[in-house]
Amino acid sequence: MQPTQRLNAVPRTHAHAGVGGLAPNTLAEEAGVSNGTVYNYFRSREEVLEAVGLELAVQLSEQILTVSEAVESGAERLSIAVRTFMNKARTDPDWTRALITVVRYAEGMRSTLATYLRADLQAGRRQGDFHYAHEEMAMSMVISATLGAMNLLVEEGEVEHADRIAAEMVLQALGVPPGEAKRIAGLPLPGE
Amino acid sequence: MQPTQRLNAVPRTHAHAGVGGLAPNTLAEEAGVSNGTVYNYFRSREEVLEAVGLELAVQLSEQILTVSEAVESGAERLSIAVRTFMNKARTDPDWTRALITVVRYAEGMRSTLATYLRADLQAGRRQGDFHYAHEEMAMSMVISATLGAMNLLVEEGEVEHADRIAAEMVLQALGVPPGEAKRIAGLPLPGE
Amino acid sequence: MQPTQRLNAVPRTHAHAGVGGLAPNTLAEEAGVSNGTVYNYFRSREEVLEAVGLELAVQLSEQILTVSEAVESGAERLSIAVRTFMNKARTDPDWTRALITVVRYAEGMRSTLATYLRADLQAGRRQGDFHYAHEEMAMSMVISATLGAMNLLVEEGEVEHADRIAAEMVLQALGVPPGEAKRIAGLPLPGE
Amino acid sequence: MQPTQRLNAVPRTHAHAGVGGLAPNTLAEEAGVSNGTVYNYFRSREEVLEAVGLELAVQLSEQILTVSEAVESGAERLSIAVRTFMNKARTDPDWTRALITVVRYAEGMRSTLATYLRADLQAGRRQGDFHYAHEEMAMSMVISATLGAMNLLVEEGEVEHADRIAAEMVLQALGVPPGEAKRIAGLPLPGE
DNA sequence: CATGAATGAGACTTCATTCAT
DNA sequence: TATGAATGAAGTCTCATTCAT
Structure with a gap:
């Protein structure tokens, strides 16, 4: 993952999300990485x-x-x-x-x-x-x-x-x- | 519970709410009824x-x-x-x-x-x-x-x-x- | 769940567990209740x-x-x-x-x-x-x-x-x- | 750190068998090597x-x-x-x-x-x-x-x-x- | 109708382990 | 061989909803 670069990818899931559209899990999926990976770059x-x-x-x-x-x-x-x-x-x-x-x-x-x-x-x-x-x-x-x-x-x-x-x-x-x-x-x- | 009437009570708890601050539980408490009661009046x-x-x-x-x-x-x-x-x-x-x-x-x-x-x-x-x-x-x-x-x-x-x-x-x-x-x-x- | 009574049930899973044997999930299962139920009785x-x-x-x-x-x-x-x-x-x-x-x-x-x-x-x-x-x-x-x-x-x-x-x-x-x-x-x- | 034996196929993820302060990551840091290196010497x-x-x-x-x-x-x-x-x-x-x-x-x-x-x-x-x-x-x-x-x-x-x-x-x-x-x-x- | 305990899906997070370089 | 980013299972916890009483 090249975090900055990949996170540019817009969280498309949010299109149909209420609360969960900005869940780290979702964002990770958007960025094409696994959930744990997010926490190598951000603490929360x-x-x-x-x-x-x-x-x-x-x-x-x-x-x-x-x-x-x-x-x-x-x-x-x-x-x-x-x-x-x-x-x-x-x-x-x-x-x-x-x-x-x-x-x-x-x-x-x-x-x-x-x-x-x-x-x-x-x-x-x-x-x-x-x-x-x-x-x-x-x-x-x-x-x-x-x-x-x-x-x-x-x-x-x-x-x-x-x-x-x-x-x-x-x-x-x-x-x-x-x-x-x-x-x-x-x-x-x-x-x- | 007379729903419309009682729900006038303002959800004060929301004061510190992030995403889920308007939880049915909270609203029920505000209205002075128990959580389950809410679902006698509203479906979700x-x-x-x-x-x-x-x-x-x-x-x-x-x-x-x-x-x-x-x-x-x-x-x-x-x-x-x-x-x-x-x-x-x-x-x-x-x-x-x-x-x-x-x-x-x-x-x-x-x-x-x-x-x-x-x-x-x-x-x-x-x-x-x-x-x-x-x-x-x-x-x-x-x-x-x-x-x-x-x-x-x-x-x-x-x-x-x-x-x-x-x-x-x-x-x-x-x-x-x-x-x-x-x-x-x-x-x-x-x-x- | 009658918490006190049921929690008497000894966590048998612990038999082969490190810390995991005392996971709330495990304890809940032991007590025959679902995971969320535990948190109706204990805060953490x-x-x-x-x-x-x-x-x-x-x-x-x-x-x-x-x-x-x-x-x-x-x-x-x-x-x-x-x-x-x-x-x-x-x-x-x-x-x-x-x-x-x-x-x-x-x-x-x-x-x-x-x-x-x-x-x-x-x-x-x-x-x-x-x-x-x-x-x-x-x-x-x-x-x-x-x-x-x-x-x-x-x-x-x-x-x-x-x-x-x-x-x-x-x-x-x-x-x-x-x-x-x-x-x-x-x-x-x-x-x- | 001294080589002992080589790595073989190992069962995966016992995640969160966690022991405070004795995580491989921590131990690696202590030893002045990177986390992955530990697994060149120990299997688990x-x-x-x-x-x-x-x-x-x-x-x-x-x-x-x-x-x-x-x-x-x-x-x-x-x-x-x-x-x-x-x-x-x-x-x-x-x-x-x-x-x-x-x-x-x-x-x-x-x-x-x-x-x-x-x-x-x-x-x-x-x-x-x-x-x-x-x-x-x-x-x-x-x-x-x-x-x-x-x-x-x-x-x-x-x-x-x-x-x-x-x-x-x-x-x-x-x-x-x-x-x-x-x-x-x-x-x-x-x-x- | 009212109750509130129980439920379980899903959110956030950690960390032992793997693997491409 | 060393590296360290990536992985994903599992742990902790929340909360909308259900249901037996």
Whole structure:
């Protein structure tokens, strides 16, 4: 087993799991190793979830960073991030279900996401686009709204332009005026 | 045991629950009945959660309806609802944790909430306050953003005027212009 | 399951087991109940062992107390106790193996045995029969020597008058002069 | 680690026959080799324990033999042995815990100890100091009483002159009259 | 109907042993 | 030969569910 590499494999079992989808046994099976092997790399279930969560977060974050590398505007960067997550939800429901499940348990994942997010929020505020009263509440709202929208997509099926709609609402929530929010959310994704 | 009535008792044990915190055993104890009795009324844990969820939703919804009875504006009604939930999170963290846990499993709960919510969203749109591109996405975003904010309050501690901040962001997300959103979110709660 | 009653059942599996013979699973099977049932009565493996140990100790202690009820002499009482344990080893090897295994883990068992024992040691000393320099060491020696002798009996097979031989050595170890030790160890067991 | 014999087909998984601190992994680490290497020399955990036990026995036996080389009296030799073991328990608790654990599993160890011991017992008997009715029982009692005393020392803490007290009791158990036992147990250890 | 002891599947974890390198 | 990652059986424990009373 090359742990980091193999654990990238998304826990597909979770697709139909309530509680057990993140059982070490299940995760081991996903990774194609036997149950005991997991404990050569992690000391407990919690550590495993943490690692899986981080991995999921890093995967997408890197993708987003690549895409928004040249973008200066915090609002645009945030829009790109939200839309990228939404598109991932459309194209990879299994990955998304794993993300949604794991995010509840993986503190490290949340802080990783928060780090990226905070930078964009602060940039957007400096640039006069965002006007929020409380940064933590703003971050919480961005994260939970996006995850909620991803969940909707995954559970209820396709919505046209779901990525733009979600980005627009998030931008508006942060104080971007409706017209401007629509414009930013409608920009072509770099590299598309 | 009169199931609906007795299950009003909030599952306090859930306070320290990871995955299984809403065990039938626990719920039975909360309700003051023995574990086996639960299965005279519900066929499975899932049904119990469903009932608990409904109960929680109805409890708060009734409270909100009472408060916003005389309010015509959909935007104001929604603001009242969001703020009432937020204030509940501040004053009853145990209840809130139960809500957050249960909402994941209780489909019926989500539809109950959605019914109330949809009415307000549609009213707000008719009245020219809300401008959303997709009703389901709008509902999902209101619910998940509010729950996310409640969770922040419960897990990370007090935030001043958390209720207004949350309501303001939700209103903005739905297309209410920033100034107007601030005004509505800042209205005194009826009955206060 | 009537726990106390059923757990009297000696873990026969232990016959060929290391630690595994005292696995809750095994003990449950011995008691004729399913594994989960054990945890309705005990909170952990340790508590189970403690209970089994106590049970074993109490079983034999009561028998010994009945036999030596009318005996005033501490030396005679101790002799009776040692011989009763030895005879138990001869007639019930399974019980004895369980005892020997459990005594290693069950603190409560050791203190129960120690309580009975200490009374006899102190009586014997008051009566001028025992002369030991350190009570804890004396108790340790009585217990370990007796268990060692029981183990010999169980693993290596019968020894004629093993009970008297063991009692004699123990009495001598405690300072009873050889002739007197032989006499006391040779007294007929009350009730025989 | 010295090669003994080659590996053959072996029955699998006695997992959790576990013995704290004497896991092959631990022993390998102690020996400064990797876990797999152990199995180039021993076929099973049991064989390893056997070897470790022998080693421990030989270590101390040689020390004792050196000390009591010039001593003719079996009783004195036995006293020296018991006291040397007791002093080892005081000065090296880790070694002692290992000994106590291993002695349960290592048949070869017990026979090695028994060989040395038997010689002293028989000498003491020939010399008119020991009077025991059954040699195996006598050996069992000497070994288990000494180990019990060592265990007491290790687990419950220091006892003054524990070595002499233990030796005295053991000698008395073997029929040495109290006064004489005290004298022998109190002799200065050769080389001290 | 209510009870609560019993059930047993399955979660988490350990560790003796194997085997490809 | 040495290595150490991988293995998987078995151990400890939880909890949703059943059932005799």
